[in-house]
Amino acid sequence: MSKTNFIFFGTGEFAVGVLNELKNHGIVPKMIVTKPDAPSGRHLMLTPPAIKVWADENGIEALQAEKLTSIVKKLSTFNADVFLVSDFGKIIPSEILQIPRLGVLITHQSLLPKHRGTSPIQYAILNGDKETGVSIILSDDQIDHGKVLTQDRIELTLTETSKDLENTLSKLGGEMLARLFESLEESIEQAEPQDDSKATFTQKIKxxxxxxxxxxxxxxxxxxxxxxxxxxxxxxxxxxxxxxxxxxxxxxxxxxxxxxxxxxxxxxxxxxxxxxxxxxxxxxxxxxxxxx
CATH class of the missing domain: 3.10.25.10 (Formyl transferase, C-terminal domain)
Structure with a gap:
């Protein structure tokens, strides 16, 4: 299913890395959904999200939404097979989860159910984990809880910074999605539930x-x-x-x-x-x- 029609939800540099890898495989979204511009830097200048810059450079429409419920009708007009979510920073409401034919896939930077939540990369380093990876899951109504389509793992050298690990995992996540697109429907049908008894959770970094x-x-x-x-x-x-x-x-x-x-x-x-x-x-x- 290499010609999958999809919309991509993302915000930061991890999402950009995923899209770059997908593009290397000839896979690009119909549209990108991201956050509005926000103050950044010492002078708090209004700055677009990294993914918005990528969209402009690649000639792809980027929809910046403060409230996702306000764009439900527009998203429905694309007849998307699937929505992809990477480093988005917002919870996807149920109205949007129901739009795409095959559902909503999340690219998460850990070996779920370990390190659910907002800061899996930082927690892998803080905990001194010897390995981590990327999980692609089918989103449900709980955070990072859905069935797992695929996981790839990497060993950690215990010298990585969060930036190093983000770069490595974003490339890995893009490669995994590209492989999934070759047999997406079959992979979704065969997705396995997570073992909730082994779940650990991360908190937003302050x-x-x-x-x-x-x-x-x-x-x-x-x-x-x-x-x-x-x-x-x-x-x-x-x-x-x-x-x-x-x-x-x-x-x-x-x-x-x-x-x-x-x-x-x-x-x-x-x-x-x-x-x-x-x-x-x-x-x-x-x-x-x-x-x-």
Missing amino acids: KTDGFIESEICLGLSEDEEVNMKAERKVRAYFPTPIAFTILKSKNGKEIRLQILKAIMEQKRFTPTLVRPEGKKEMSFEDFLRGFL
Whole structure:
């Protein structure tokens, strides 16, 4: 079923990676549904979602909807076989789930039922998982709960950042969808329910989640497990919201310090690349010499 008529729901860079891989296989959506432009950056300039930029560059109509229920009629006019959802950031209402002939497929960045919810990539890193992957499921009325059509897994090196893992999994997700399109109806019929007894759940990441105690950053903690959790935070929260600590300067002023890179060295947590608030990034050694 390589000529499947579909609409794609997505917002961020993961969705862009999935679409790029689908395009490499000659598969493009009839239309894209995404979020409205939103304030971004230091100056809070109104900025389109990454997927909207991709749609414009590829000559595909992008529908930006604040309320999905307001576009039900328009979506119905496309006679889509299936809707694809990747990194969308909104719950799909039941009125929309019922529109496509074959249903709504979600590309999720974990081996479901593990890491259901909004932050599977970050949680895989935070937990020190040795493997993760992508699941493609048939959406139902619960979050990341539907039947599984297919899963592919990858081993983790325990050095990946969230950005690295997002890039890897988005390409994998696109490849999986391209394969599915060759026998989509059969794959949907053979989809298997998840084992809810093994489900784990993720939470939305907050900026404050990235905080690391100053004692850990200065190498004063001898607790290897605590130090390893801090190192995972740095990787999990890059490029956003970015791990940070609060240190006192020579004159007693508090400095908010973003930690961009760190390593484990002799069982201790060691920042290597940092950025003081309002300053350029620098080595942690240079920061210590100049600020503390």
